[in-house]
Amino acid sequence: MSEHIELIPKNTLITNTPEEGRQLAVKMARLIIKVTQPDAEVRGKLRPIYAEDASMLIAIGQTVATEFATIAAANNYWR
Amino acid sequence: MSEHIELIPKNTLITNTPEEGRQLAVKMARLIIKVTQPDAEVRGKLRPIYAEDASMLIAIGQTVATEFATIAAANNYWR
Amino acid sequence: MSEHIELIPKNTLITNTPEEGRQLAVKMARLIIKVTQPDAEVRGKLRPIYAEDASMLIAIGQTVATEFATIAAANNYWR
Amino acid sequence: MSEHIELIPKNTLITNTPEEGRQLAVKMARLIIKVTQPDAEVRGKLRPIYAEDASMLIAIGQTVATEFATIAAANNYWR
Amino acid sequence: MSEHIELIPKNTLITNTPEEGRQLAVKMARLIIKVTQPDAEVRGKLRPIYAEDASMLIAIGQTVATEFATIAAANNYWR
Amino acid sequence: MSEHIELIPKNTLITNTPEEGRQLAVKMARLIIKVTQPDAEVRGKLRPIYAEDASMLIAIGQTVATEFATIAAANNYWR
Numbered sequence: 001m002s003e004h005i006e007l008i009p010k011n012t013l014i015t016n017t018p019e020e021g022r023q024l025a026v027k028m029a030r031l032i033i034k035v036t037q038p039d040a041e042v043r044g045k046l047r048p049i050y051a052e053d054a055s056m057l058i059a060i061g062q063t064v065a066t067e068f069a070t071i072a073a074a075n076n077y078w079r
Numbered sequence: 080m081s082e083h084i085e086l087i088p089k090n091t092l093i094t095n096t097p098e099e100g101r102q103l104a105v106k107m108a109r110l111i112i113k114v115t116q117p118d119a120e121v122r123g124k125l126r127p128i129y130a131e132d133a134s135m136l137i138a139i140g141q142t143v144a145t146e147f148a149t150i151a152a153a154n155n156y157w158r
Numbered sequence: 159m160s161e162h163i164e165l166i167p168k169n170t171l172i173t174n175t176p177e178e179g180r181q182l183a184v185k186m187a188r189l190i191i192k193v194t195q196p197d198a199e200v201r202g203k204l205r206p207i208y209a210e211d212a213s214m215l216i217a218i219g220q221t222v223a224t225e226f227a228t229i230a231a232a233n234n235y236w237r
Numbered sequence: 238m239s240e241h242i243e244l245i246p247k248n249t250l251i252t253n254t255p256e257e258g259r260q261l262a263v264k265m266a267r268l269i270i271k272v273t274q275p276d277a278e279v280r281g282k283l284r285p286i287y288a289e290d291a292s293m294l295i296a297i298g299q300t301v302a303t304e305f306a307t308i309a310a311a312n313n314y315w316r
Numbered sequence: 317m318s319e320h321i322e323l324i325p326k327n328t329l330i331t332n333t334p335e336e337g338r339q340l341a342v343k344m345a346r347l348i349i350k351v352t353q354p355d356a357e358v359r360g361k362l363r364p365i366y367a368e369d370a371s372m373l374i375a376i377g378q379t380v381a382t383e384f385a386t387i388a389a390a391n392n393y394w395r
Numbered sequence: 396m397s398e399h400i401e402l403i404p405k406n407t408l409i410t411n412t413p414e415e416g417r418q419l420a421v422k423m424a425r426l427i428i429k430v431t432q433p434d435a436e437v438r439g440k441l442r443p444i445y446a447e448d449a450s451m452l453i454a455i456g457q458t459v460a461t462e463f464a465t466i467a468a469a470n471n472y473w474r
Contacts, residue, residue, distance in 0.1 A: 256323055256324050287352075291372055292372055292375070294349045295366065295372060295376055296375070299375070302383045309389075314329055314390035
């Protein structure tokens, strides 16, 4: 793992709104892919593969849902 | 990620009923696919692929179940 | 999504018994497939595919388990 | 769904020990497969398929883990 | 299910340390595979298959993560 | 399982920051792969396989998300 890749932007799970929490979930999911495959060129080649594959798009949705569950709990669901 | 795609309709996890919460879970799952593949034409081509594939339909169900778990907790299960 | 498909029977997560909660989990999982593929004929063709595929049967079990986790929490585990 | 298949033995999530809770998780996972594929002959043919497939054995483990999480919470982790 | 296979060593989820909890998660995941495939010879043949398959190794990690979540909660996260 | 592989660095789930918690999630996920496949040479051969496979990268993200959920709860979400 490159020590220089920030895994959680602003180093906090707390956000002002559910929408921002959802954006954070998307970013956190992407940063794990970045840290596992740090080569931007390779990631660039993979992007059209998953973005045009129904099965992979669904799997991305599953990962974001899991990240979001944590963020939502951290924010007491923005109640 | 396009900044212009709204990820959580009305920017809240709170709904009046379980039924509305379930609909929100479905929408949130779909919006992640939209933000990952913003091209409506590509998404249109993928729709019949997953809608006629038993395995992908099950996977969509898994994602919705995960989103719904968060929404249900946010609403104290509408008790 | 067809607005006319009911996603949660009786619009509640509360059930009298664990057994009924489990039945609700099965129904909720099925209704997501219905809303994603509203064509009954297509669903009818998919049924024997997943019902005779060990891998898909296991995946259905995973989805039901996730739905049930939410229902069980909603009912305070019927303690 | 056949109405005659019992989905949760004894209609309770409460068990005396973690071991019994784990056995219940295994049974609950199997009963979902049974209710989705009620034909015992078909299930009999599927058994050697998943029991000799590393990938499916792992997937069964994932489902049991999810069921067990619910049962363990219901029992306050047998603390 | 063979009644003679112990599914949870020492019949408790409580451990002294996170490290021991993690080891328990690994063991519990393996015991589900054992109970589903009780034939040691078959399991022996499957081992090099999953141990040299990146996709299956990741899936094992997912299952262990799920088991560990339950164990960690049972131990109040060893706080 | 080799008894000599440490599964949780420093034997604690508590971290100072979300960023450190996220790094721990990545490490814990990797250590499960290590304990399942202790041969460094084999792991070295598998690395380029998953690092250049979109589907596996997504699956790794799912596992890390699950590990992180536990770590975040252990730390009360660093609130």
